Amino acid sequence: MQCNTIDYERMFHPKRIAILGVSLEGVGLGNGFLLALQAMGYEGEIFPVNPRGGTFAGLNILSKVEDIPGEIDFAIIAVAARMVPEALEACRKKGAAGAEIISSGFSEVGTSEGIALEQEIRDIASRGIRVIGPNCFGIYCPKSGLTFMPGPDLSRESGPVAFLSQSGGMASDFANTGKWMGLRFSKVVSLGNGADLRETDFLKYLGDDPETRVIAMYVEGIRDGDDFFRTAKSVAKKKPIVVYKGGLSKAGQRAVVSHTASMGGSRTVWPAILKQVNAVQVQDMQEMAQASLAFSVLPERVFQGVSVMGGGGALGIAACDAAESFGIEVPLFSSDLKARIEDCLPKPGSSGGNPVDVMNPFVSNKALKEVLRHAATDERIDLQIVISLLYHYKVLAILRCKSVAAVTPFSELADVVGDVAKETGKPIAVVLPNTRRGMGDMDVVEMLAQARQLLIERGIPVFDEIRDVFRAIAHVNSYYGKRGARDE
Amino acid sequence: MQCNTIDYERMFHPKRIAILGVSLEGVGLGNGFLLALQAMGYEGEIFPVNPRGGTFAGLNILSKVEDIPGEIDFAIIAVAARMVPEALEACRKKGAAGAEIISSGFSEVGTSEGIALEQEIRDIASRGIRVIGPNCFGIYCPKSGLTFMPGPDLSRESGPVAFLSQSGGMASDFANTGKWMGLRFSKVVSLGNGADLRETDFLKYLGDDPETRVIAMYVEGIRDGDDFFRTAKSVAKKKPIVVYKGGLSKAGQRAVVSHTASMGGSRTVWPAILKQVNAVQVQDMQEMAQASLAFSVLPERVFQGVSVMGGGGALGIAACDAAESFGIEVPLFSSDLKARIEDCLPKPGSSGGNPVDVMNPFVSNKALKEVLRHAATDERIDLQIVISLLYHYKVLAILRCKSVAAVTPFSELADVVGDVAKETGKPIAVVLPNTRRGMGDMDVVEMLAQARQLLIERGIPVFDEIRDVFRAIAHVNSYYGKRGARDE
Numbered sequence: 001m002q003c004n005t006i007d008y009e010r011m012f013h014p015k016r017i018a019i020l021g022v023s024l025e026g027v028g029l030g031n032g033f034l035l036a037l038q039a040m041g042y043e044g045e046i047f048p049v050n051p052r053g054g055t056f057a058g059l060n061i062l063s064k065v066e067d068i069p070g071e072i073d074f075a076i077i078a079v080a081a082r083m084v085p086e087a088l089e090a091c092r093k094k095g096a097a098g099a100e101i102i103s104s105g106f107s108e109v110g111t112s113e114g115i116a117l118e119q120e121i122r123d124i125a126s127r128g129i130r131v132i133g134p135n136c137f138g139i140y141c142p143k144s145g146l147t148f149m150p151g152p153d154l155s156r157e158s159g160p161v162a163f164l165s166q167s168g169g170m171a172s173d174f175a176n177t178g179k180w181m182g183l184r185f186s187k188v189v190s191l192g193n194g195a196d197l198r199e200t201d202f203l204k205y206l207g208d209d210p211e212t213r214v215i216a217m218y219v220e221g222i223r224d225g226d227d228f229f230r231t232a233k234s235v236a237k238k239k240p241i242v243v244y245k246g247g248l249s250k251a252g253q254r255a256v257v258s259h260t261a262s263m264g265g266s267r268t269v270w271p272a273i274l275k276q277v278n279a280v281q282v283q284d285m286q287e288m289a290q291a292s293l294a295f296s297v298l299p300e301r302v303f304q305g306v307s308v309m310g311g312g313g314a315l316g317i318a319a320c321d322a323a324e325s326f327g328i329e330v331p332l333f334s335s336d337l338k339a340r341i342e343d344c345l346p347k348p349g350s351s352g353g354n355p356v357d358v359m360n361p362f363v364s365n366k367a368l369k370e371v372l373r374h375a376a377t378d379e380r381i382d383l384q385i386v387i388s389l390l391y392h393y394k395v396l397a398i399l400r401c402k403s404v405a406a407v408t409p410f411s412e413l414a415d416v417v418g419d420v421a422k423e424t425g426k427p428i429a430v431v432l433p434n435t436r437r438g439m440g441d442m443d444v445v446e447m448l449a450q451a452r453q454l455l456i457e458r459g460i461p462v463f464d465e466i467r468d469v470f471r472a473i474a475h476v477n478s479y480y481g482k483r484g485a486r487d488e
Numbered sequence: 489m490q491c492n493t494i495d496y497e498r499m500f501h502p503k504r505i506a507i508l509g510v511s512l513e514g515v516g517l518g519n520g521f522l523l524a525l526q527a528m529g530y531e532g533e534i535f536p537v538n539p540r541g542g543t544f545a546g547l548n549i550l551s552k553v554e555d556i557p558g559e560i561d562f563a564i565i566a567v568a569a570r571m572v573p574e575a576l577e578a579c580r581k582k583g584a585a586g587a588e589i590i591s592s593g594f595s596e597v598g599t600s601e602g603i604a605l606e607q608e609i610r611d612i613a614s615r616g617i618r619v620i621g622p623n624c625f626g627i628y629c630p631k632s633g634l635t636f637m638p639g640p641d642l643s644r645e646s647g648p649v650a651f652l653s654q655s656g657g658m659a660s661d662f663a664n665t666g667k668w669m670g671l672r673f674s675k676v677v678s679l680g681n682g683a684d685l686r687e688t689d690f691l692k693y694l695g696d697d698p699e700t701r702v703i704a705m706y707v708e709g710i711r712d713g714d715d716f717f718r719t720a721k722s723v724a725k726k727k728p729i730v731v732y733k734g735g736l737s738k739a740g741q742r743a744v745v746s747h748t749a750s751m752g753g754s755r756t757v758w759p760a761i762l763k764q765v766n767a768v769q770v771q772d773m774q775e776m777a778q779a780s781l782a783f784s785v786l787p788e789r790v791f792q793g794v795s796v797m798g799g800g801g802a803l804g805i806a807a808c809d810a811a812e813s814f815g816i817e818v819p820l821f822s823s824d825l826k827a828r829i830e831d832c833l834p835k836p837g838s839s840g841g842n843p844v845d846v847m848n849p850f851v852s853n854k855a856l857k858e859v860l861r862h863a864a865t866d867e868r869i870d871l872q873i874v875i876s877l878l879y880h881y882k883v884l885a886i887l888r889c890k891s892v893a894a895v896t897p898f899s900e901l902a903d904v905v906g907d908v909a910k911e912t913g914k915p916i917a918v919v920l921p922n923t924r925r926g927m928g929d930m931d932v933v934e935m936l937a938q939a940r941q942l943l944i945e946r947g948i949p950v951f952d953e954i955r956d957v958f959r960a961i962a963h964v965n966s967y968y969g970k971r972g973a974r975d976e
Contacts, residue, residue, distance in 0.1 A: 035887050081836070105836040114836075150883045153928065169800030169877070173923040176879075180926030220805065246805040249812030254820065255805045255843050284806065284955060312657030317708065317734040317743045318772065324737030332742065348569070348593040348602075355743050389657070391664075395638045399523050435661040438668030439937050440641065442930070449927050467772060 006130050006197070008205050010097035012187055013144040014073035015044040018065055018094070020087045021078030021103075022048035022056055029078035029102050031056060032149055033138075039152035042145035047072065064090070071095035074146075075129075076138060081105030082113075084134065085120040092129035098197075101133035102149065107193050108135050118195050125196035136192025137168030140175050142185055143211075148172060159184020160213035160296045162206045164199055166191050166220045167246070170285065174216070177289050180449065182456035183296065186211040200228045207235035214295040216242045216288055220256045233277040240295045240479045241279040244288045245270050278482045280475045287471065290463060294472035295479070297461045298383075298427055302477045302484070305329045305380040308355035309371055310387030310431075311363055315466065316355025319385065322467045326474035330354050331380045344370040354378075361389035362396070365412040369420060376424035385469055386417060387431040390451060391444050394436055404443040410451035418458030429469050430455055430462045494618050494685070496693050498585035500675055501632040502561035503532040506553055506582070508575045509566030509591075510536035510544055517566035517590050519544060520637050521626075527640035530633035535560065552578070559583035562634075563617075564626060569593030570601075572622065573608040580617035586685075589621035590637065595681050596623050606683045613684035624680025625656030628663050630673055631699075636660060647672020648701035648784045650694045652687055654679050654708045655734070658773065662704070665777050668937065670944035671784065674699040688716045695723035702783040704730045704776055708744045721765040728783045728967045729767040732776045733758050766970045768963045775959065778951060782960035783967070785949045786871075786915055790965045790972070793817045793868040796843035797859055798875030798919075799851055803954065804843025807873065810955045814962035818842050819868045832858040842866075849877035850884070853900040857908060864912035873957055874905060875919040878939060879932050882924055892931040898939035906946030917957050918943055918950045 017037070021030035034048055034057055048056055053063045062068055065075075065087070075091035077084060081103050091099050106118040118134065125131040132138065137148035142158045150172045161183050165171035171190035178185060186209065189202055199222055206212045215235065222228045232241055247256035248270060274281045282288045308319040308330055323330050333341065333354045341352035344367045350359035356371055372384055393408035400407060413430075421428040432452060436444040452462045463469040505525070509518035522536055522545055536544055541551045550556055553563075553575070563579035565572060569591050579587050594606040606622065613619040620626065625636035630646045638660045649671050653659035659678035666673060674697065677690055687710055694700045703723065710716045720729055735744035736758060762769045770776045796807040796818055811818050821829065821842045829840030832855045838847035844859055860872055881896035888895060901918075909916040920940060924932040940950045951957040 032883075032887065039886065109836050150880060152883060152886050167800065167802030170802045173921075176923040180924070180929070218802065220802075246802055246809065249809045251808035251812060251818040251820075251843075252805045254841070255801065255808050255839075255845075284953070286953065312655065313743065314655030314658045314706065314708075314734055317740045320739035320743050321734065321737045324739060330739040332739075348597050353742070355739075357743075392638060395520075395524075395640060398527065398640050399520065433661075435664040436668070437937060439934070439941060441668070442934050442937065445933055446927070446930050449925060449930065453927060465772070465774065 006201065006205070007097035010073040011130065012139065012141045012146065014146065016047070016070070016072045017044060018047045018049055018068055018072045018075040018091060018096070019078070020049045020065065020075060020091070022050050022061055024050065024052060024054045024056070024061070026056060029149060030076065033076050033078065033102075034059070036147050036149065036152040037145065040145045040147045040154065040156065044144070065094055066090065068094060073097055075099035076102065078102040081117055081134070084117065085124060088121060088124045088129065088131070092124060092127060096129050098130040098132065100136060100138035101131060101192070102136065102138060104135040106134045106195070118193060121195045131196035132189060133192035134195060137171050137190035139190075140171070140185065140188040148188070148190055151175060155179050155184065157184050158186060158211065160186060160211070161216060161292050162186045162209070162212040162214070163188040163216045164191060164202050164206070165189070165218040166194070166199070167218055168192065170218045173285060174289065177285065180452070181289055181293055182461065183289060183293055194223065198223055200224065200231050203228070203231050203235055203241075207231070207238055212239065214240050214242065214292050216292045218244045218246060218288070220246050229273055229277055232279050236278045237483065242282060242288055242291045242295070242475070243274055243279050244282050244285065278479060280479055282475070286468075290468050290472040291475040293461050294476050297459060298476055300480055302480050303328070303382040303473050304477070305331050305382050306473070307375040307378070307381045307384045308387065309358055309368065309375070309384070310355065311358040311360045311389060313351070313357045315387050316357050318466050319355055319387065319470075322470040326470040327477070328470055328473060329380075331378070333375070333378060337374060337378055341371050341374050344374070361392040365409055365416045368413075369416045372416070372420040372428065373424065376420070376426050381426060383473065384426060384428045385431065386428060387433070387466060388413060390432065390448060391434050391436045394441065394444050405447045405450070408447055410447060411454055414451065414454035414458055414460070417455065417460050421460065428460055429473070430460055431464070431466055431469050432462055433465060494689065494693070495585035498561040499618065500627060500629045500634065502634065504535070504558070504560045505532060506535045506537055506556055506560045506563040506579060506584070507566070508537045508553065508563060508579070510538050510549055512538065512540060512542045512544065512549070514544060517637060518564065521564050521566065521590070522547070524635050524637065524640040525633065528633045528635045528642065528644065532632075553582055554578065556582060561585055563587035564590065566590040569605055569622070572605065573612060576609060576612045576617065576619065580612060580615060584617050586618040586620065588624060588626035589619060589680070590624065590626060592623040594622045594683070606681060609683045619684035620677060621680035622683060625659050625678035627678075628659070628673065628676040636676070636678055639663060643667050643672065645672050646674060646699065648674060648699070649704060649780050650674045650697070650700040650702070651676040651704045652679060652690050652694070653677065653706040654682070654687070655706055656680065658706045661773060662777065665773070668940070669777055669781055670949065671777060671781055682711065686711055688712065688719050691716070691719050691723055691729075695719070695726055700727065702728050702730065702780050704780045706732045706734060706776070708734050717761055717765055720767050724766045725971065730770060730776055730779045730783070730963070731762055731767050732770050732773065766967060768967055770963070774956075778956050778960040779963040781949050782964050785947060786964055788968055790968050791816070791870040791961050792965070793819050793870050794961070795863040795866070795869045795872045796875065797846055797856065797863070797872070798843065799846040799848045799877060801839070801845045803875050804845050806954050807843055807875065807958070810958040814958040815965070816958055816961060817868075819866070821863070821866060825862060825866060829859050829862050832862070849880040853897055853904045856901075857904045860904070860908040860916070861912065864908070864914050869914060871961065872914060872916045873919065874916060875921070875954060876901060878920065878936060879922050879924045882929065882932050893935045893938070896935055898935060899942055902939065902942035902946055902948070905943065905948055909948065916948055917961070918948055919952070919954055919957050920950055921953060
């Protein structure tokens, strides 16, 4: 029975943290946490604890939790499994609102000892300290500087995306992926075994969290299906929930059991229920990140008609094929609009219908700007997609013996796209594929990373592949299509 | 009527090439070709032609084709559309076996002038010079050093993959993608409008070409459906044909018309016919490249059961889900084998069933080697998949103030995987995802490019994402499953 309240504020933004399991040799999990918090510039106080005392990373190691002066808000527990209950109890007595237990060796190993230890954790939690984990990576909260274990260099910039994950690796991967992809996070929680606080608790909290506009989840299994789906239904009326359910296959379910010991649920039931509550189901981490990006950057509406611009006719064809498969239209421009667009482009080779074939990847950003402005005048166009093959500039760089960054007008591209999106009020998404990724093309990879960053700073979502952008928009359309219909 | 024979040998391996359309200012398409051929180290003779004469890139420009001493084997024609027939006729008289016409402005623009010019090309071709294009990028042949326009730095290493493309951009993209992905090419042809030589001609040739073991194709439309499918059926009995058909959507078909002016064919007909002739249909360039890689590297057989190793339980679950969706099995190991595998791995956290959770990305390559050897003893395992999260070493690099390359044992990984694959006779595929791609992580990107290169050198196919490897293997299974059944 959990009768104590949950002080999320003190858990996500703790001012005083104890770290239990900081070894003198500097090789323990706790040491990694301490260094990561310092690297993140966490501004609160950190109290490392180890019975043997000593110093580490410029801090005195206290020999027991009781020696910490005053109360603590939060604890990071990374001691051996059998020591965890005692450690947790000490933190509870020190007034901690919560603790994340990183240690593994509990119900997930399936031994009676592990299961009993996890029960002990639950018992202590019911007496006033809320627990994340065990067998988890903890919390990442950019605003407070709290970070999980493999995260000394995550972004400190906050944003609208929250992520709940039953896999620590997935939590860390998603946070890192978000960093370069332009996802900014409110809170990321690695739930681990969920002995105390679980997916539904955080889902409820995030549903009301004003800092969170999009909730992404990696789920392997849920404890209380009814409660989860009731909560999801209510939260999905307020904000999109993007769900990646792992372990829907037979072998996958078997692997779920040895990973987080949770019950999986079947391949047929999940999609049906998620659809019913208007949650967005995705098939892997890339799709989850791309959908979250689209939700976090685009206005809250359906995008039925899109324009597509790219150089190389096959691109436009690929875009049309992808659009149709995701229920999005690429409406043909009127002959008048087509002619106006073709006036801006080199001939022969270009084509001004929709998709617009700008003929080659070297068409000027000035021309592109005019094309985008013209295309935006068609009222059937809700969003524009620019496919930019910047990697082709490598050939120019080689032939002219200059650096790729010097010959590629990527910063002008970012300005043009950013300006037109603002000016026309119609969002623009950019696709930046890269066919050059070998050892001889690291300059191209770096230039594209810079280009992406400039675009992101202007609020433009960037995708690697043509299909990706349409799939992400389709998720946005599906969610707002249903939610809108319900609110009317 | 085409009555002349096709001397492919002289077209793919020309000793003497004329380039028509080399401008004195050095900005023409022909100049790009000339520089690209020089950069590729093409060993034959090049004769640039321009009525005004002069010099470029160290070569004398001849004022007309007739001034070239002796015969030529091949011509690259990049003059304005209306000058093309005369240029082509001059090359024919000079004894060229073939010419690639880069110029655009023919049937693809839809004007009566363009259509008439294309007919003139066809007429000249019927008198003894075979034509690739117009509106194409030409031929890339690593063995001879022939390269298409945006290809001054393509690989000179030959290999088993041929590519026929109705899009020049796609041809160039595929050749560049192959370079870092480990695809090595026999011949790549950008077909353009296909006024003379078309998809079916080259398909017939490649079917018998001993240097080609895999044929990839990007098709927008075909001229003679019966001939194409009869040819594909016969060739597919000898070697796999991987087909990406663009323009299957309504808007896509519309775009096909303005791109290569070819008839598209419907979304329902193509998959059925491709299936019937046992060609492999893919949905985009990435899938085409990955399937081609699997076909070119793996033995010619079906891979029914696979083992999966990775650190982080969610990976194994994702792999099982992907495997099932592609009809591949991840059979559970016997408890005896499971125990032997677990003996090699750190505890708690690891799991020796199949998938094998090696617990974290830092497990030693020595342990991984033993695990792979043990897993190979299960006779249900036809292929092993290693998911290696090398990017996690970045955190170690940060905490230890060292370079990523110095702390990441990627070269040992390549050795272990290469050795075990050889020793056990069971192929291994590696998945190397990367969640770190931002400006601060270029060192990780570079290290992974190096790791990929070392693996490729050892004959190991590498994929970016878990789903990719299963999808590629599923294509291999589908092809050899049917072909085997037919040969029995």
